[in-house]
Amino acid sequence: MSEKAISLHYEIDGNNFTVAGQASSSIKKVLKQLGVAPEVIRKVAISMYEGEINTIIHGKGGVADVTISSESIIIVFKDNGPGIPDIEKAMQSGFSTASDEARELGFGAGMGLPNMKKYSDNMTIESEVGKGTTVTLTVNLQ
Amino acid sequence: MKLKQVSEILHAKVLTKSPWEDNEIQSACGCDLMSDVLAFVKNQAMLLTGLVNPQVIRTAEMMDIKTIVFVRGKMPQAGVLELAEDMGITVMSTEYPMYIACGELYKNGLGGRGE
Numbered sequence: 003m004s005e006k007a008i009s010l011h012y013e014i015d016g017n018n019f020t021v022a023g024q025a026s027s028s029i030k031k032v033l034k035q036l037g038v039a040p041e042v043i044r045k046v047a048i049s050m051y052e053g054e055i056n057t058i059i060h061g062k063g064g065v066a067d068v069t070i071s072s073e074s075i076i077i078v079f080k081d082n083g084p085g086i087p088d089i090e091k092a093m094q095s096g097f098s099t100a101s102d103e104a105r106e107l108g109f110g111a112g113m114g115l116p117n118m119k120k121y122s123d124n125m126t127i128e129s130e131v132g133k134g135t136t137v138t139l140t141v142n143l144q
Numbered sequence: 145m146k147l148k149q150v151s152e153i154l155h156a157k158v159l160t161k162s163p164w165e166d167n168e169i170q171s172a173c174g175c176d177l178m179s180d181v182l183a184f185v186k187n188q189a190m191l192l193t194g195l196v197n198p199q200v201i202r203t204a205e206m207m208d209i210k211t212i213v214f215v216r217g218k219m220p221q222a223g224v225l226e227l228a229e230d231m232g233i234t235v236m237s238t239e240y241p242m243y244i245a246c247g248e249l250y251k252n253g254l255g256g257r258g259e
Contacts, residue, residue, distance in 0.1 A: 020223070023202030030206065047206040048182045055199075107199045108178035117183050 007071040008032075014054055014079075016063020019107060025066050026051040029077075036070070038143065045141050046075050049121040052114045053079045053137060059104040059114075060084070061135060074123075077139040085131040092127075093119070145169055145254045147211060147234060150190070153248050154238035156213060159225055164234040169211055171255050174246040178203040185209065192245055196220040201227045201235075210234065215242045 010032070012025035026047055033043045050066070057064045061081025069076045086092045093115050100110025119125045122139040129135040148165040151158060158164055169190040175181050176194050181203050185191070190211040193200055196218045204212055210233055214220065217239040228235045238245050250256070 020198050022199060023205070027202065027205060044208075051202065051206045052179065052182060106195075107197050108176060108181075108193075108195045108203070109199070111177050111179055113177075113179035113183060117179055120183070 007069050010068045010070075012066040012068070014057045014061075014064050014066055014081075016058050016061065016081075016083075019058060019103065022055055022058050023051055025068075026054050029068055032070070033075070038075075042075070042141060042143060045121045045123075046077070049118045049125075049139050049141065050077050052117045052121075053077065053139060055104075055109050056114045056118075056137070057081050059100050059110060060086075064134070072143065074143055075141045077141075079137045079139075080134065081136075082134040085133055085135055086127065086129040087131050089127050089129060145249075145252070147236075149252070150211070150213070150249065150254075151236060153252050154213065154236070154240055154245055156236040156238040159214075159220070159235045159237055160228050160233070162229060162232065162234065164211075167210065167234060169254070172246070172249055173256065174215075174242050176242075181207060181209075192242060192249075194218060194242060196224065198224050198227055200224075201231060201233060204228075204233055205231045212236070213238055213245065215240060215245050 030047045057079050061083035064081030067078045095116045096112040098110050098112035104110035123142045124140040126138045147167045170188040172190040173185050174192040191209050192213045194215050212235050214237045
């Protein structure tokens, strides 16, 4: 892979569940083309897809910025949604504030954030109630 | 197990058009919670599910799942099969409910090592 970092930007539509996953799908294809190891692609695909779904369900849409370098893949989700009042509680498996619509799609069981943490090498959450949330995921390449 | 055998055991109808009979699966997972699929399923598994929305196909794509069986005779919304075709995923539909579909496959030697 070249030494120069690649930056990709995605808009995540908060009103359209049917297109959820397009950004993750695109990143998966890019990583495959770059020859990234399958186990790394898997980690990125799972954590990014959960992040994309979360951005729609909870953030009411937002953006994802992905930076691919020779050391890592960094994914930043940013939304202007309601924010997370208690991050520790939100991280607990099984805790969820998702809508019925999200549940009908097979999500909203309180596993999104735990899955993102499990499949990334580092995860940080910055959130302010009423302003929005930024989640940063890092998956190491080495 | 070859998909031809899967379709015979489940009396399933194949809904996608790409060649499928000789494709093989190593294990299967019966699940309606996509986060569970993302958390636990290993490669080369087949997914049996009662959900028929595009997120099932997207989840399969992320996990490199190449075969999906919709149980209880459910048919997907418009666009779902096209998305599956684009991803090279074979989609079947069986009249069996989840428990019976999984049981029949297990009885015929298909394990759940993918879970």
